[in-house]
Amino acid sequence: MQNFASRLLLQSCGTLPQSLARTNARPRILFRVKSTQATAATPASTGTELNWVEYLEIRRRRRQWQTIFTIPCSMIGFLGGSFYFGSLQTDPLKPIMGIDPMMFYGGCTLLCMGAGYVVGPSIGSAVWRISNRNSLAIIDARDREFYKHVAKNRVDAALQSATNPVPDYYGEKIGSLRQYRQWLRDQAKYRRKAVLPEE
Known part of the structure; x- marks a missing residue:
């Protein structure tokens, strides 16, 4: 029925209206494809975050x-x-x-x-x-952030001596959150000993 109507319009007008020409064309799902791509990209972007x-x-x-x-x-x-x-x-x-x-x-x-x-x-x-x-790239970015934390929380190197060095100055032995907390405690303990006079 649509083909008959479009032929009739074509004969009378000489051209086929665009709205009817689109009905015979393959349906496009541009919005669907874009939304599918966007949702597929979302987990990948969250997957790049490294806790x-x-x-x-x-x-x-x-x-x-x-x-x-x-x-x-x-x-x-x-x-x-x-x-x-x-x-x-x-x-x-x-x-x-x-x-x-x-x-x-x-x-x-x-x-x-x-x-x-x-x-x-x-x-x-x-x-x-x-x-x-x-x-x-993700690991290197997290490395830079980690070293900023280490530099901010470690003891000043001027407080150390040859007989009493700062424990794990670069945080090389930190391999878990428990070890990181222990490292923070060791730094605080060393800072207290170095700054406060012994009683």
């Missing part, structure tokens, strides 16, 4: 990665140093820098092990960042 419990758990896992990589890097440094310095030709009667060659090479091997111990956490952190590259 403190999740952040501190991520921080604890990152520290575990750093610790785990310290052990093999130290062993690689030790084995590499022992293979290298063990393969060198030495004259036991000629001291090196005034030190017995075996003692000198043993010390160098331990230095290689120490270098592996120092480099291990950096390698562990790099591997952790690669494995979590999808959420790095």
